[in-house]
Amino acid sequence: MNEIEFIKSPKAAGKQRPSFKAVSGSRESHPTSFIVEDGQKLAKRAVLSVRRGPIRYRRNSTIVCEGDPADYIFMVVDGIVRRCKTFQNGTRAIVAFHTPGELFGWTDEVKHTLSTEAATDALVLFFKRSALLSVAAREQRVANFLLTSTTSELRRTQEHAVLINRSAKCRVASFLLNLSTRIDEVSDLDLPMSHQDIADHLGLSIETVSRTITELERACLIERVSARTIVLRNRAALARLLS
Amino acid sequence: MNEIEFIKSPKAAGKQRPSFKAVSGSRESHPTSFIVEDGQKLAKRAVLSVRRGPIRYRRNSTIVCEGDPADYIFMVVDGIVRRCKTFQNGTRAIVAFHTPGELFGWTDEVKHTLSTEAATDALVLFFKRSALLSVAAREQRVANFLLTSTTSELRRTQEHAVLINRSAKCRVASFLLNLSTRIDEVSDLDLPMSHQDIADHLGLSIETVSRTITELERACLIERVSARTIVLRNRAALARLLS
DNA sequence: CGGTATGTTGACAGTGATCAAGAAAGGTGG
DNA sequence: CCACCTTTCTTGATCACTGTCAACATACCG
Numbered sequence: 451m452n453e454i455e456f457i458k459s460p461k462a463a464g465k466q467r468p469s470f471k472a473v474s475g476s477r478e479s480h481p482t483s484f485i486v487e488d489g490q491k492l493a494k495r496a497v498l499s500v501r502r503g504p505i506r507y508r509r510n511s512t513i514v515c516e517g518d519p520a521d522y523i524f525m526v527v528d529g530i531v532r533r534c535k536t537f538q539n540g541t542r543a544i545v546a547f548h549t550p551g552e553l554f555g556w557t558d559e560v561k562h563t564l565s566t567e568a569a570t571d572a573l574v575l576f577f578k579r580s581a582l583l584s585v586a587a588r589e590q591r592v593a594n595f596l597l598t599s600t601t602s603e604l605r606r607t608q609e610h611a612v613l614i615n616r617s618a619k620c621r622v623a624s625f626l627l628n629l630s631t632r633i634d635e636v637s638d639l640d641l642p643m644s645h646q647d648i649a650d651h652l653g654l655s656i657e658t659v660s661r662t663i664t665e666l667e668r669a670c671l672i673e674r675v676s677a678r679t680i681v682l683r684n685r686a687a688l689a690r691l692l693s
Numbered sequence: 694m695n696e697i698e699f700i701k702s703p704k705a706a707g708k709q710r711p712s713f714k715a716v717s718g719s720r721e722s723h724p725t726s727f728i729v730e731d732g733q734k735l736a737k738r739a740v741l742s743v744r745r746g747p748i749r750y751r752r753n754s755t756i757v758c759e760g761d762p763a764d765y766i767f768m769v770v771d772g773i774v775r776r777c778k779t780f781q782n783g784t785r786a787i788v789a790f791h792t793p794g795e796l797f798g799w800t801d802e803v804k805h806t807l808s809t810e811a812a813t814d815a816l817v818l819f820f821k822r823s824a825l826l827s828v829a830a831r832e833q834r835v836a837n838f839l840l841t842s843t844t845s846e847l848r849r850t851q852e853h854a855v856l857i858n859r860s861a862k863c864r865v866a867s868f869l870l871n872l873s874t875r876i877d878e879v880s881d882l883d884l885p886m887s888h889q890d891i892a893d894h895l896g897l898s899i900e901t902v903s904r905t906i907t908e909l910e911r912a913c914l915i916e917r918v919s920a921r922t923i924v925l926r927n928r929a930a931l932a933r934l935l936s
Numbered sequence: 937c938g939g940t941a942t943g944t945t946g947a948c949a950g951t952g953a954t955c956a957a958g959a960a961a962g963g964t965g966g
Numbered sequence: 967c968c969a970c971c972t973t974t975c976t977t978g979a980t981c982a983c984t985g986t987c988a989a990c991a992t993a994c995c996g
Contacts, residue, residue: 557848607854654953919993
């Protein structure tokens, strides 16, 4: 871990881009509200007792390196976090992006198999693995939350793996539709991450991502307000590209 | 579900190819031995009480269709099972192969999002989702097994997703190394599934799979005893292709 | 033994990567 | 507020890897 900076309030983070502020600011519920919803004071107190942070990370800073001991697991409070693997030749594969409220990094291995980095300025909670396990043993709702989080992440990763043998147009359309459901899309869809991140996530070159967005715009499926701001003009047609 | 056939003994299945028999016959421990290892008679009785089957499936028969209600989850007893999604244009993506002992199909959705098919003759146990959940609520070891199974599947799916933007040679090498650790590799590595299945799993064409195997053989990294039987001659060199 | 399914190899084409140049956006300092 | 610089994005030209089409070989099965 590097570039760690303790802060007093979530408001201190995520101001790099106006659109990003809008995204995080418009969230009605706090990411950890699942504990409240469970209505179990004991569980809430138990989980919070093993919480560390939140810790603020600047964009592109590393939260955990591949190979680091898997002592902690994480939850995004604000911003976007990417989980990736970098190869010797410098190419990088981004397995997943995580949005606020998502628990990630849970593993049975002793070491993390993926690096975790801040794709935007981000605010991240830490949970000590061993402590969370012992809480889960006492509180069934905590155990359930662990299982549910892992199951959701598995489903998303499976859907992503399905994209492997599909065309560039299909991958980009899928990504845009997916993203629009995961972050608050007021009217415009603000891309919180760089095109390079999107390219590494979809297994495409940055040039192909750009060209494909242009192509979708020419077909009037989307509209490019700015490089990082897109309007989905025809969701139905975009969805048809996937089937 | 179709082509279901109740049988008395696992011996009745998996005889299609001699190599397949050798693979399944050489397993020392029974796939459900985790229950015994847990040493909890209550848990064992509880889990077995919600078991259905085993049911035998012939190669290429469908176990569950995409969109079927997710009332049951599954465990491979014998053979290889594939989980896939087929698109309108006929192309198919195989997200994962499952080997004996693996629990799969766990989901939070009401419907299965992937089809499940027998890649070889296979023997499959069924567990009623709701029943397994209530057992897990009583027996922490059962809950743990659910979480561990899901976590393992997530890790494997993540590793598979990483292969997206890598070369054909790298994908095939990765697949062969991976397979050799998952099935008993006496001296030869018997491919239990067809080249078409491998191609759909790796996002390659069947021709490219064939050509890549030929290429690896020319480089003396592997040796092709027959179309379905391969010897890994130089594991270290194969592993170097991945990094 | 013949027929079907599966695997192999070659020729060619197409999608997307690479290389290169320019444009736009964001950040910094005057 | 503007000038400058850096980063990010866009577009074009070319190339390479892999897909497609086709023919043949081999294995499997009745």
